[in-house]
Amino acid sequence: MSLRRNCIFASCLFILASLVPSWAESSAGQQWVGTWATSPMLAEGGFRVRAFSGTTLREIAHISIGGKAIRVRFTNEFGIDPLTIANAHVALVESGSSTTAGTDHAITFGGASTVRVPAGAVLYSDPVTMIVAPQSDLAVSFYLPSQVMRAETFHDFADQDNYEASGDVADDTSLKEPATLTSWYFFDGIDVAAEKGGRAIVTFGDSITDGWPSTHNANRRWPDVLAARLLQDPSLGQVGVLNEGIGGNRVLNDGYGPSALARFDRDVLAQDGVRYVIVMESINDIGRLAHLESPDDDVTAKDLELGLSQIANAAHQHGVKAIGATLTPYKGAGYFSDKGEQVRKDVNNWIRNSGTFDGVIDFDKMTADPSNPEQFSPMSDSGDHLHPGDAGYRTMSDGIDLKLFAR
Numbered sequence: 001m002s003l004r005r006n007c008i009f010a011s012c013l014f015i016l017a018s019l020v021p022s023w024a025e026s027s028a029g030q031q032w033v034g035t036w037a038t039s040p041m042l043a044e045g046g047f048r049v050r051a052f053s054g055t056t057l058r059e060i061a062h063i064s065i066g067g068k069a070i071r072v073r074f075t076n077e078f079g080i081d082p083l084t085i086a087n088a089h090v091a092l093v094e095s096g097s098s099t100t101a102g103t104d105h106a107i108t109f110g111g112a113s114t115v116r117v118p119a120g121a122v123l124y125s126d127p128v129t130m131i132v133a134p135q136s137d138l139a140v141s142f143y144l145p146s147q148v149m150r151a152e153t154f155h156d157f158a159d160q161d162n163y164e165a166s167g168d169v170a171d172d173t174s175l176k177e178p179a180t181l182t183s184w185y186f187f188d189g190i191d192v193a194a195e196k197g198g199r200a201i202v203t204f205g206d207s208i209t210d211g212w213p214s215t216h217n218a219n220r221r222w223p224d225v226l227a228a229r230l231l232q233d234p235s236l237g238q239v240g241v242l243n244e245g246i247g248g249n250r251v252l253n254d255g256y257g258p259s260a261l262a263r264f265d266r267d268v269l270a271q272d273g274v275r276y277v278i279v280m281e282s283i284n285d286i287g288r289l290a291h292l293e294s295p296d297d298d299v300t301a302k303d304l305e306l307g308l309s310q311i312a313n314a315a316h317q318h319g320v321k322a323i324g325a326t327l328t329p330y331k332g333a334g335y336f337s338d339k340g341e342q343v344r345k346d347v348n349n350w351i352r353n354s355g356t357f358d359g360v361i362d363f364d365k366m367t368a369d370p371s372n373p374e375q376f377s378p379m380s381d382s383g384d385h386l387h388p389g390d391a392g393y394r395t396m397s398d399g400i401d402l403k404l405f406a407r
Contacts, residue, residue: 209245
């Protein structure tokens, strides 16, 4: 994150804090903790770039932990023009694009219903006094008036239906014939006012963390299943789970979205209440070894270990526990190679044995076929030999030792 962006981010937080002193003073013992997040990226090419003008977006978020108030984070991270957002609302989802009657709350910004988010910036809403239960589905709706929009910030793979409707209808319970979107635009986080002891886990990775190709609209990504598991333990019921996976992401080089090294400060350290990060990255770096497109693609295990150690060290410097996750099998995938497989094995051995991380989650052993550990077990494989399916994601979550997150 650049110095300029840090300054904007800090300034927004300072301004918002000064505008809501009465709420802050009445909330002794409470703190903001992330309950839902996604990683922003630049919308590029084809259907990803939308002609948003005089339209309402209704975007759905499945939160992890509950609270007595929320705030919403809007993003213009990759915009090159200011982004105007008006008439924003949050409500519980009834079904599809419809919200539950009586649950709608207006979202304001310093008391105003319209806000301009500077290019390259994020901006938090005012606190919204609204009791939300864990595992709720929230609809965040907002109007985009006609404006110059030369670049759009979004998260491509939502694995979730979101909606676009004509005109300013953000406070309508039902949208009339909305178009369906499968990405999140201009919206990348929700915090809750958590009780003392509230904290968050960031799951930091690629498409396997993003949840491809888990069942659409069903919240069966492994971070979702982990969030549900945590709620079963009374001592962990205030631990949020934030999914910061990007499909195609790499550790060392930009691919689809900024590299893991480039986005770590923004997607992990800047998240409210973060105390743990689970790092599962490198398979897309390794996959490039099958078909080199540039000299930078010819990575070694040592290169990846250096990159991952930079992530762990940065976490430690900010009081965040770094938990290393081994890379799952990928034999049979389109970019499998013997060279890449050796790098995967070397990196996994380093994750397990180097002592770089505060803990290890061995996703490799959980999902591998015992008779051929270079490939997924039949139960875990989605069919593409690179990603788990729903059963594989559950296996991954169920194999995580929850003691890693004890205070």
